[in-house]
Amino acid sequence: MDRTKLLEQAQAYFEQGRDLALEWLLSPAAWTQFGLLVVAYGAAVLVSRRLKPLLERLLTPQDDAQNVVAKSRRFLFIFIPLLLPLLAYALTGLGETVTRAAFGSGEVIAFGKRVFMFLAARILVKEIIDDPLLKVLGKYLLVPIAGLYALGFLDEVMMKMDETVVPLGNLSFSLLFLVRFAVVAGAIFWLGRWSNDQSAAFIKSQQEMRPAMRELAAKATEITIFGVAFLLVMNIMGISLTSLAVLTGVIGVGLGFGLQKIASNFISGVILLLEGQATVGDYVELDGGEAGTIVKMTARATILETYDGRWIVVPNEDFITTRVVNYSDQGSANRYEAPFSVSYDTDINKIPAIVEAAVAENPDVLSDPFPPDCELRAFGDNGIEFAVEFWVNGIDDGRYKYTSDVLFRIWNALKDNGIEIPFPQRVVHVKGEIRTRAK
Incomplete structure (x- = not known):
């Protein structure tokens, strides 16, 4: 049937x-x-x-x-x-x-x-x-x-989704509202990200501004854009900000102690950008041993890139509370020295002129603030020890190997002038007669 x-x-x-x-x-x-x-x-x-x-x-x-x-x-x-x-x-x-x-x-x-x-x-x-x-x-x-x-079928499905309520604490939303919220928020924040990228590129192209001010302006613009995007999403979806106050307060109390470090790092980052004592492009070394070129400064941390290609994420607070050595790779001269030695048979009065002239031929070696300076350092066990001091714009590491080229030039200059570069030697004195065993 x-x-x-x-x-x-x-x-x-x-x-x-x-x-x-x-x-x-x-x-x-x-x-x-x-x-x-x-x-x-x-x-x-x-x-x-x-x-x-x-x-x-x-x-x-x-x-x-x-x-x-x-x-x-x-x-x-x-x-x-x-x-x-x-x-x-x-x-x-x-x-x-x-x-x-x-x-x-x-x-x-x-x-x-x-x-x-x-x-x-x-x-x-x-x-x-x-x-x-x-x-x-x-x-x-x-x-x-x-x-x-x-x-x-869209109208029928939307009606069913609108009737399906999703509770969230004291608040409740329909499934349709959540879908609309996801679509609208995604579109607005995508537009905000695009606007932020364009604004950041424009700000960073303003070379007349200090690098630190460019970074600070870019961060302020980013916060403003996404803050406006958040308020716009809330307004479009008809969500009252006061209705989120209780939920936000509970989250704030619960996470307040855990966010202390984040707040400290954020404030430290703002101070760094305002003071400009360390900015993108500077080569820095911290007390903890971290060293590298600053490639990015975020709201929470500063990213250093070492010369072997690794990235080190350093909290901004470390730049405020610890000692930082800034070699300032952005146009600040640094002094280095290259040690060498000559034999005791050398007329050492000729050495400074020969070496200083050879080192000065390096196009990266500066004459200001000081030209190359060759100094007598010690009378060593194996030879007379010298060192030449020279100034360059940059760090003697990574793609810049100034000391290596300087040593090559010293070697060639000494060889061209017939000056011997000593190596470790030992003189052995034998007392008495040396006897040989008869075969």
Whole structure:
């Protein structure tokens, strides 16, 4: 009996679908809508083919252009792949208006219009968005939503999601609200990140500002942009900031002690940027043994890059509470010395002139604040010990090996003048007669 009822119900559905299909096939309104849909798509293809080269020329700046207008043109250029589906969507929208006015229906062309919107969403996620977070949101939220919209199920699904309430302490949100929040917040913060990148690049290109002030201005701009983005998201989603005050207070009390170090590092970072005693590009050495070139200063820590390519993350507080040696690789001269020795048979009065002239030929050795200075240091066990002091702009390490080149020049200069460079020697005195064993 149950099997018979199922068969009868299936047959009824089949006949209903058949009658609906025949009605659509024999309906002038359906054929008109399908024809308008094809015409709208064909017109969109023709228009996009003519507009695409024009837009590419208008939105492609010169390769070396880095101003705000050029960057905005490059930003708009990435959206050119959306031209065809959006044109088709707009033209099918006009066709839907015509068919609804003429026949009182427009389901076929409306379905086609929604499909074009789905294609636009898919192209946006697949070809345009490259940010990892937005790509995930687009893949798992935007594209499924566009698919439901194309199939006509979006309103029903949204109604079910709106009825599903998610409790969060004293607050409660619908599932639909959370999805909207994720999409809106993702889009706004992506735009905020892009704006922050452009602002930071513009600020760091202002060479008349001190490096520390450029870093401070960039950080202040970043905080402002994302602060405005947060308030904008809260306002758009209709969330009252006072409703979050209790939750924020509980989190603040619970994490306050644990965030003391973070607050200390943040304040220390601001002090470093304001004072400018250590900035990006400086070579520094801390009491703890950490040494390297500052490559980045964040709100919490300063990143040092050693000459073997490793990055050391140093909390900003360490720059305030410990002793820091700043070799100031950014244009500050540093003094180094290269030791050497000559034999006791040498006329040592000639050595300073020969060595100083040889070292001065190095293009990196400075004559200001002081030229190369060769000094007699000691009468050693194996030879007379000298050292030449020289000044350079930089650190004698990494890609700059000043001392190595200076020693090469000293060696060649001494050899050219016939001066012997001694090596360890020992004189052995044997007392008495040396007897040999007879074979």
